Amino acid sequence: MFNLASLYLTGTGTVQSFPTAFMWYAQALERGHTPAAYALAIMHLNGVGTVRDCQMAVKLLKEVAERGDWVTDTLDAAYAQKAVDSRASALSFLQLAEAGHEVSQSNLAHLLDRDHIKLFPSDASEKYDSADQDGHGVFSPKTESLSLIRLLSPLEIPSASGRVLAQRFYEMSADQGSPSSELRLGDFAYYGWGIGVELADTMKESETLTEWRDDEREVTKRLQTAEIRYYKQDSPDYASALSHYKRTADTQIIAEWMQPFIGQARFDVGFMYQWGLGGVPMDLSLAAKHYEKCLEVHPSSGGTVVSIMRVVL
Template identity: 45%
Template structure:
């Protein structure tokens, strides 16, 4: 019903007729549909030939739509609070509802929030937050979307080198998804365009050794983009960095001898990157951050109760397997497990969390029954 209302409201495939749209929206709202409430709020906000403009009624329906989970409803409710239309003006509530809409992928909400953070309206002035939000808006623009689509099409056609080159251009501009994609192509050896010709032709006729060297060189380039992607909150990139630390792939910083004087340290500063050794403590840290990212993401998308707790339990199950792997490695003499790594304690901690989550699932399910 609500979708039919939107078609008549916007003139999509039919003659634009707001009165007909109003009838569909009203029928949908009677069933407490969030989209229907949002459409009805739009009709009351603007008014039609048959419906008088009523901002108070618009507020009522936008509020119902927002609490029903509609991102558009949240955005429209925030706009009413921002302008004081049909409700007492409140910049703080406006910022709150714009944030809720943004969490559900609403691009106009990202732009409006950026302007609010830039000017300190309804929130503390935060230029960094404003820049981050404007970056999100730019990344969702048509030019970036078209380039991403082009790169994905090239990858589907098996033209991985060309796809990786396009992903790299976007990655260097700060696009998080592109950073993850180019890292994956370099990590798996599907793209080798960043490697020197000497590296690609090394190892003579030993194909297996050559492939290992290609993968190792690719991972060095991939690591940087995994790190950039993880800094922007990509849980899969964080998980992969844990694998890099666990297996000793990629590079790490080497501070060098401490007794060097300042002048000599400056000269040798570019030589501080060395091949990374297996570091189980660092791997556990990455895995824990992955768990935190995934649980936070699930919590933001779900609405509490047994469903939310089950999602958290599922993520902790994944992380516990990673910690168990570290614990098993601790039993291998050549694994060089640092003494500071309490892998066993980490497994016990994860098991305790899982037990607590099990109890929460049962309690929440009992309340819902």
Template identity: 30%
Template sequence: MRAAVSALAITLALVSPAVQAQTDPLAAMRTAAEAGDMAAQLALAERFETGDGVVQNFARAARWYGLAAEAGSLQAANRLGRLHHAGLGVPRDIPRAIELLERAAKGGAAEHLHDLGLVLESTQTDDASLARAADLYRRAAQAGHVEAAVSLAVLLQNGTGVPQDFEEAARLYRQAADQGHLRALNNLGLLYVRGNGVAQDYERAADLFKAAADQGLPQALTNLGVLYENGFGVPQSDALAMQYYRRGGEGGGTKGAQSPQVIYDPRLAPPPTDQAGLKVLERAARSGDPVAEFQLAFMMLQQGTTDPRSAIRAATLLRRAAEAGHAPSMANLAMMYFRGSGVPQDYVIGQMWLVLAGSAGFDGATGLNAQWSARMTADQVNEAQKRAEAKWSEWRDAEN
């Protein structure tokens, strides 16, 4: 990476893989894991799965989970089973996933009961498996697992694996909705629209849909659009209906699946707005100062211009700052690749930069990672992680 000398007298710690390797905080953990310490193996696997202090890599996580699971860790068996179910870092293997999740569920942990139920529900079609999934959800829900309660309510609502029971489904949804659970808010709203298990109440349905829509749930946005189009529980409005339909089709509002348009570095003061300050900023960016490059790109993106030349220049500036190790620049560059703004749309490259941003210390990477990886295939996620590790190694080798 380029050396960073700030012409703006702002001192920031840019990531340096070479220095990090010399003071590797995970060295002791790696040594213990390689010596067969189950707790260290599990902890190292979790670090690789989340990208905490290392470049996120599901394949490496799976290796360490496998060793910990062989040593008897139920948590490791559960996590490895989830990776096999998703095909992340390992081949997608449903029988192997169920085998591992069954092993973990024997311990009775609510999370493990839920995870086994989820895989059975989503991959099996026979009545016995679906009934088993419902039972697992019920046991997890009784232990306080909210997501399991909502999943059980869905089965009760549809009569899948259990006799149909709208009233019990409504009770479970209501409990979860009171805690702000988005799927519960939306599904309870649907029960009020249809009068299933509750008295039909369009106004109550609209309130529930809006609570979920305000957090960006696409289904709730679309359902709220239907109510506005027909004037059910809300004043009829074709304009609002189209607005909600559009937001639902785009994946939600700004608080939900759609990520912030521009991410600023909280360590920095706001960029200059006066002409003298802007000239200094431009000069510093031309000289290769990554902080100035980031701030200049941020200002260009924040203006929301539709000029493609502006977006291309912003992407160029962010790429240079990202290559210099500036984590927020990596995150913003990732967003540009996800949206195809200033660069060809490429989820793999976008996810690569987001993984690197997390490894470089960007606090918001975890949430953004979850949002965008959900739109990708397992192969795309695995490829992005491989590229991120290769890029990290490239930076490390260049500094050695």
């Protein structure tokens, strides 16, 4: 398929056809052919045989890079270390996670969250001496660089290098479309885990970043002129939880492994609408629809529980 695509691309032995070449490269990529991914990336980048799409080009080039020897060798080592030395495994995942490898981000988050792995020494907080009287760490984006240890240490949260740090990697993974990470962020908000962020200086009373996060210019302006305060979350944020659950529920299913997470998200959304938790408006018809979707997406996930909830409705 790859060679056939190359013949159509160059017009060797046949009439040159960029769209046909694109089609055969896509067929080769579906079967895991790495050079086809690179060829498609270049075609997307230059608008050859398809509409120019730089974002798709970057996505494909990232996929090619992640199939390189360094990534695969490090990933294999991380999996091999998992049963023997979970901290060594986490450190291997950390290398790839910081490089943008989504699978490593979700694996690392899981190790930190579920297994309470500590990546940093317990005395790391001694190296951080800039905390306000309430124990909040404050920094100026103009003058300070964000360091994980400097950010987390003053919060004085048990297993600070565990669940709290896991939140960061869940967020990174969710940004790349992971339904399992998005679902877990919903759990963090639902139970009041992790850390929150707010402006410490120029924000109005009770104003937070989330109120205008969709306005990119406003976000940039505020962050350039204000300090940011990170704080320990000690109460549920049901609105945020519902938002995460909805995003998970709306994820397009492209693989079987995604079904349990999306099904669970459907159940969670239905549950919150059924009981009107924390200011979320009670809507029994919406709750029933989400329960039905839960069973459609993943019939074996909590069928009995869903049936009970539908009876209660």
